[in-house]
Amino acid sequence: MSTIIQDVTARIAAQPTLARRAKAFEVSPWAEAWDLVSRHPDPIYFGNGAPAHEAQPLDRLREAGARAWTEADGVLDYGEVEGYRPLRELIAARMAIRGMPIDPDEVMITNGSQQGIDLVARLMLDPGDRIVVEGPVYIGAMQTFDAYEASYLVVPVDDEGLDVAALERLLETTGARPKLIYTVPTFQNPTGITMTGARREALLALARERAILVLEDDPYGELYYGSAPEAPLRALDPAVVHLGTFSKTIAPGIRVGWTVAPRRLMDLLLMAKEGSDIHTDRIITRTVYHTADGFLDTHIAALRELYRRRRDTLLAGLRRHLPSDVTWSCPGGGFFVWVRLPGEADADALLPLAAAEGVAFLPGSWFYPAGQKEHTGFRLSFSSLPIDRIEEGTRRLGAAIEMFLMTT
Numbered sequence: 001m002s003t004i005i006q007d008v009t010a011r012i013a014a015q016p017t018l019a020r021r022a023k024a025f026e027v028s029p030w031a032e033a034w035d036l037v038s039r040h041p042d043p044i045y046f047g048n049g050a051p052a053h054e055a056q057p058l059d060r061l062r063e064a065g066a067r068a069w070t071e072a073d074g075v076l077d078y079g080e081v082e083g084y085r086p087l088r089e090l091i092a093a094r095m096a097i098r099g100m101p102i103d104p105d106e107v108m109i110t111n112g113s114q115q116g117i118d119l120v121a122r123l124m125l126d127p128g129d130r131i132v133v134e135g136p137v138y139i140g141a142m143q144t145f146d147a148y149e150a151s152y153l154v155v156p157v158d159d160e161g162l163d164v165a166a167l168e169r170l171l172e173t174t175g176a177r178p179k180l181i182y183t184v185p186t187f188q189n190p191t192g193i194t195m196t197g198a199r200r201e202a203l204l205a206l207a208r209e210r211a212i213l214v215l216e217d218d219p220y221g222e223l224y225y226g227s228a229p230e231a232p233l234r235a236l237d238p239a240v241v242h243l244g245t246f247s248k249t250i251a252p253g254i255r256v257g258w259t260v261a262p263r264r265l266m267d268l269l270l271m272a273k274e275g276s277d278i279h280t281d282r283i284i285t286r287t288v289y290h291t292a293d294g295f296l297d298t299h300i301a302a303l304r305e306l307y308r309r310r311r312d313t314l315l316a317g318l319r320r321h322l323p324s325d326v327t328w329s330c331p332g333g334g335f336f337v338w339v340r341l342p343g344e345a346d347a348d349a350l351l352p353l354a355a356a357e358g359v360a361f362l363p364g365s366w367f368y369p370a371g372q373k374e375h376t377g378f379r380l381s382f383s384s385l386p387i388d389r390i391e392e393g394t395r396r397l398g399a400a401i402e403m404f405l406m407t408t
């Protein structure tokens with residue numbers, strides 16, 4: 001090895017100049033459960049929060065992609081930071097149907113909603129700033145907020161969603177002045193719970209009174225399996241910043257989502273986006289437009305059927321196989337069910353036992369900021385598993401939990 005390469009290798013190994021925030025990137029929470037269960041010859045993994053492969057409209061995407069490439073002349077230059085206008089118009093029209101009449105200029109296309117979380121955090125958070133999150137909270141959002149060295153106020157989620165009275169008490173007792181409330185009010189990741197209308201009103205009133213920005217993350221709102229859920233927070237208050245995505249209704253690999261924000265904030269978010277990646281891929285945004293236009297409603301109707309059957313199978317399997325003192329959420333949509341073990345039973349300790357039975361989940365402790373663990377819950381995702389695997393998975397899970405509760 002040349003001395004230059006040796007020198008560079010040594011310097012990288014020593015990592016002398018990492019920022020404080022680099023700690024946020026030390027572990028991948030996703031890898032661990034899969035690693036455990038993949039040692040089993042026939043693993044069933046309830047950890048994957050992605051859509052089903054068979055739900056991805058591949059033929060439609062191919063055709064739309066071919067069309068996008070035929071229009072590519074001039075499109076391969078740098079372009080509009082805010083994204084392809086027809087796609088923003090399509091999003092605005094879809095949002096109007098859900099009670100959010102917005103101007104396409106209030107929509108910015110992003111690389112998934114994950115980038116929306118990042119850009120809002122970038123704009124709002126100085127190191128040490130307080131932010132309110134749900135307990136449990138979407139892991140990916142925490143990864144982003146950690147990178148901005150946010151300090152968390154964790155508010156419990158009960159059957160009616162984020163407990164606004166508990167948040168109010170927390171603010172009173174701590175005197176904290178958070179800048180941001182991050183919430184997934186509809187079919188929450190990881191609990192599947194939906195915030196009631198009364199809670200939505202109360203949360204927005206509190207946010208207005210204390211001048212806190214509400215960041216609503218809404219990847220699952222269109223994936224409901226009975227009646228439509230409560231209107232999004234953005235429908236009740238135009239000051240809310242709203243995030244949407246095509247990851248769950250088309251495919252996550254295309255990385256196309258959107259952020260809706262009031263104009264003043266939008267101007268800053270656009271500059272933050274420009275500084276981050278200039279704009280989202282101009283071919284893929286056209287591909288998504290041609291895919292969605294005249295097709296997405298029919299496609300989503302089929303997805304609702306597919307996922308409703310999977311959810312029902314999971315809930316029936318849990319009823320059949322889990323001990324009677326274990327409880328779980330019954331989501332009206334989305335991808336997740338949250339299971340709670342009785343007493344002080346620890347889902348982290350259950351995981352290796354379940355993995356040995358060939359079934360894995362994401363334990364609740366991963367959905368809390370460091371040092372604020374909750375041990376009894378865990379997340380099951382039903383979106384990507386076929387019916388027979390869900391049935392067999394709940395049988396294995398029941399056996400593992402019974403064994404676990406007998407021995408602890």
Ligand SMILES: Cc1ncc(COP(=O)(O)O)c(C=O)c1O
Nearest residue numbers: 112113114138184189245247257
């Ligand atoms: C609540 C929540 N927000 C954001 C994301 C990221 O979505 P995207 O693929 O649009 O970045 C996910 C994905 O699982 C999610 O569950």
